[in-house]
Amino acid sequence: MHDKKISTGLKGLDTVLKGGYPAASPTLLKGGPGTGKTVFSLGFTHAQLRQGGSAVIATCDESPERLVGYMDSFGMEGTEHLASGRLVILDFRPNLDETVVGEYDLSPILLRISHAIENSGAQILIIDSLQNLLLGLGVDKPRKEILELFDWIRDKGVTTLVTMSASLDDQQPSLLEEYAVDCVIHLSQNLDNQLMTRYLRVLKMRGSAHGSNSYPFSLTRRGVSLLPITATHLDGTMELERISTGIPRIDSMLGGEGYYKGASLMISGRSGSGKTILASSLLNQVLQQGEKAIYVSFEESQSDLKRNLQSVGIDLTNHLESGQLLIHSGRAIEMGLEDHLITIIDLVETESPRLLVLDPVSALMDMGSSRMVKMLMIRFISHIKTVGTTLVLTELLPDASADYSDLAISSLVDTWFRLRQVESNGELNRLIYVVKSRGSKTSNQVKEFTIGENGILLEDPYIGEGEVVVGSARVTRIKQEQEAMDRKRYELDQIEQALSTLQTAYESKQKVLGAEYESEKSELMRKITELKRQAGQTIDQRDAMRELRD
Amino acid sequence: MPSEKNASDKKHHFLLYIDSSKTKSQHVTDRLHTICRLHMLEDYTLEIIDLHDNPALFEHRRIIAVPTLEIETPESKKHRFVGDLSNSEIFIAAAGMKQEASKMAKKAEEILGKIKHLPKSS
Numbered sequence: 001m002h003d004k005k006i007s008t009g010l011k012g013l014d015t016v017l018k019g020g021y022p023a024a025s026p027t028l029l030k031g032g033p034g035t036g037k038t039v040f041s042l043g044f045t046h047a048q049l050r051q052g053g054s055a056v057i058a059t060c061d062e063s064p065e066r067l068v069g070y071m072d073s074f075g076m077e078g079t080e081h082l083a084s085g086r087l088v089i090l091d092f093r094p095n096l097d098e099t100v101v102g103e104y105d106l107s108p109i110l111l112r113i114s115h116a117i118e119n120s121g122a123q124i125l126i127i128d129s130l131q132n133l134l135l136g137l138g139v140d141k142p143r144k145e146i147l148e149l150f151d152w153i154r155d156k157g158v159t160t161l162v163t164m165s166a167s168l169d170d171q172q173p174s175l176l177e178e179y180a181v182d183c184v185i186h187l188s189q190n191l192d193n194q195l196m197t198r199y200l201r202v203l204k205m206r207g208s209a210h211g212s213n214s215y216p217f218s219l220t221r222r223g224v225s226l227l228p229i230t231a232t233h234l235d236g237t238m239e240l241e242r243i244s245t246g247i248p249r250i251d252s253m254l255g256g257e258g259y260y261k262g263a264s265l266m267i268s269g270r271s272g273s274g275k276t277i278l279a280s281s282l283l284n285q286v287l288q289q290g291e292k293a294i295y296v297s298f299e300e301s302q303s304d305l306k307r308n309l310q311s312v313g314i315d316l317t318n319h320l321e322s323g324q325l326l327i328h329s330g331r332a333i334e335m336g337l338e339d340h341l342i343t344i345i346d347l348v349e350t351e352s353p354r355l356l357v358l359d360p361v362s363a364l365m366d367m368g369s370s371r372m373v374k375m376l377m378i379r380f381i382s383h384i385k386t387v388g389t390t391l392v393l394t395e396l397l398p399d400a401s402a403d404y405s406d407l408a409i410s411s412l413v414d415t416w417f418r419l420r421q422v423e424s425n426g427e428l429n430r431l432i433y434v435v436k437s438r439g440s441k442t443s444n445q446v447k448e449f450t451i452g453e454n455g456i457l458l459e460d461p462y463i464g465e466g467e468v469v470v471g472s473a474r475v476t477r478i479k480q481e482q483e484a485m486d487r488k489r490y491e492l493d494q495i496e497q498a499l500s501t502l503q504t505a506y507e508s509k510q511k512v513l514g515a516e517y518e519s520e521k522s523e524l525m526r527k528i529t530e531l532k533r534q535a536g537q538t539i540d541q542r543d544a545m546r547e548l549r550d
Numbered sequence: 551m552p553s554e555k556n557a558s559d560k561k562h563h564f565l566l567y568i569d570s571s572k573t574k575s576q577h578v579t580d581r582l583h584t585i586c587r588l589h590m591l592e593d594y595t596l597e598i599i600d601l602h603d604n605p606a607l608f609e610h611r612r613i614i615a616v617p618t619l620e621i622e623t624p625e626s627k628k629h630r631f632v633g634d635l636s637n638s639e640i641f642i643a644a645a646g647m648k649q650e651a652s653k654m655a656k657k658a659e660e661i662l663g664k665i666k667h668l669p670k671s672s
């Protein structure tokens with residue numbers, strides 16, 4: 001029946017309603033006092049007027065002047081729209097001095113509205129609020145004529161938003177909800193731990209799918225802001241670009257190039273383990289590249305944070321002045337979790353930063369039941385992911401926690417750093433390791449780091465005999481090793497010397513032996529020659545004798 | 551009824567907003583005349599405005615139901631009544647008509663008293 005929807009002027013609500021209010025039919029906005037019904041309808045009006053359309057508001061509570069004033073204060077240009085003639089406000093406030101004397105017809109309501117719509121060519125109609133329309137006549141239940149009005153709205157194809165007050169205990173659907181309207185939206189206020197949160201729920205929507213949960217929203221200076229849940233269907237865009245952490249050795253722990261753009265990172269550690277400084281190093285790196293960033297601090301004021309970071313060589317002054325960096329500080333207890341997240345999302349939407357730091361996110365965690373908090377954080381993290389902003393969360397681990405994370409959100413983040421402090425030999429040494437990093441070859445090593453005036457510096461820890469040694473113990477261990485090495489080198493020298501002595505001895509002995517051999521050999525040769533000569537003489541003498549005898 | 555401007559402050563002014571297409575609006579004029587006659591209110595003006603002829607005026611006067619009757623009494627008091635006057639008691643009381651009628655009765659008594667005193671004085 002409804003193939004068309006009209007944008008509500010609210011991104012989050014459009015998502016929940018799968019496009020917007022059903023076009024050409026009435027939608028009922030039901031809620032108790034102070035739930036923001038009027039603000040919702042004014043936001044819708046403004047969205048319509050901004051697109052060049054026209055709107056008729058039938059006001060039954062506030063005077064037309066005040067409505068225009070509200071619009072102006074929300075930045076919705078009420079005065080301008082009214083002057084242009086595209087916004088028509090019908091004054092339906094009840095006349096309380098009227099006396100009812102008999103039967104009557106309500107045909108003027110329909111006639112006045114249709115007259116205004118036909119004259120202005122309006123596409124949308126707001127009735128705020130329905131139950132006060134007939135208040136002056138002492139009627140609190142909708143009458144037949146009101147149902148006729150809704151039929152007329154459908155016939156004419158006017159997209160209509162009707163607000164109606166709902167008492168707190170009355171959750172029974174009325175005739176109006178069951179019969180007359182195609183879409184019912186319920187607004188409510190919840191008080192939890194003295195903090196008020198507003199919720200929106202779509203009760204019904206004929207012929208269309210819609211989000212069926214309770215969605216928190218808040219009233220901000222720009223109107224309504226609804227916490228969107230766009231990315232609960234895990235279809236975040238794939239980012240392959242990597243961003244350096246600014247600390248080369250941490251980059252190499254993440255597989256060499258840093259973290260993925262738009263990833264969510266979590267840094268867990270006890271107090272004083274260097275979470276803020278690591279987060280700020282990531283922040284600073286992004287700022288150095290000329291990108292925008294937002295730092296949300298629940299613990300430190302802007303000036304404290306600036307000073308503390310300056311002492312470790314991170315100077316944010318210029319980035320703050322240029323507007324490249326926005327520091328938003330506030331105590332966690334100021335408002336409910338939903339309002340915090342909505343404020344942050346609003347900041348992200350207006351500034352579209354490359355990086356967002358929440359320090360520490362654990363401050364928000366004790367603001368409700370852990371299941372509810374986790375649910376909200378899932379929405380929040382996935383929303384930030386769809387925007388493409390890198391999210392850096394720090395988690396403060398309680399000192400008694402035995403270093404286990406009690407935030408159930410670690411499974412939601414892409415990269416998780418753990419910072420630890422190890423006490424040994426009377427000193428605390430800082431360690432960092434990567435618990436996980438999706439899509440990266442992560443180092444399985446625990447590295448030691450120090451915080452100096454140039455920020456975080458990673459050391460190579462001594463790894464031997466199956467245990468990691470850190471701090472001054474590491475230095476001692478290296479010294480011992482050095483001594484052992486020296487000793488061995490000395491021994492080697494000794495042996496080498498012995499070897500060469502042996503060689504020399506061998507060689508000299510060989511020479512002596514050679515000389516003896518030579519002399520003995522020549523002696524023997526001399527004897528051979530002598531004997532041969534003597535033998536020759538003997539033969540010569542015999543030959544001479546023979547010649548003499550012949 | 552002849553309406554004279556000089557005597558207007560002594561008159562009741564009736565302004566009746568109706569929707570001529572609705573039955574509840576059709577008999578209200580007759581009923582108004584009858585009530586006035588019964589309560590001895592003769593000096594009044596009546597103007598009838600049909601919704602279909604002048605929707606802008608309905609907007610201006612913020613009228614949401616028909617018939618609506620606006621009365622301006624000689625004391626410049628304004629009242630607004632919604633309905634077809636079938637519950638005339640409230641209307642009569644609120645419009646100050648009974649008071650008018652009782653004034654008449656008082657006057658009648660005074661006149662009667664004067665008449666009674668006549669023989670004594672004569």
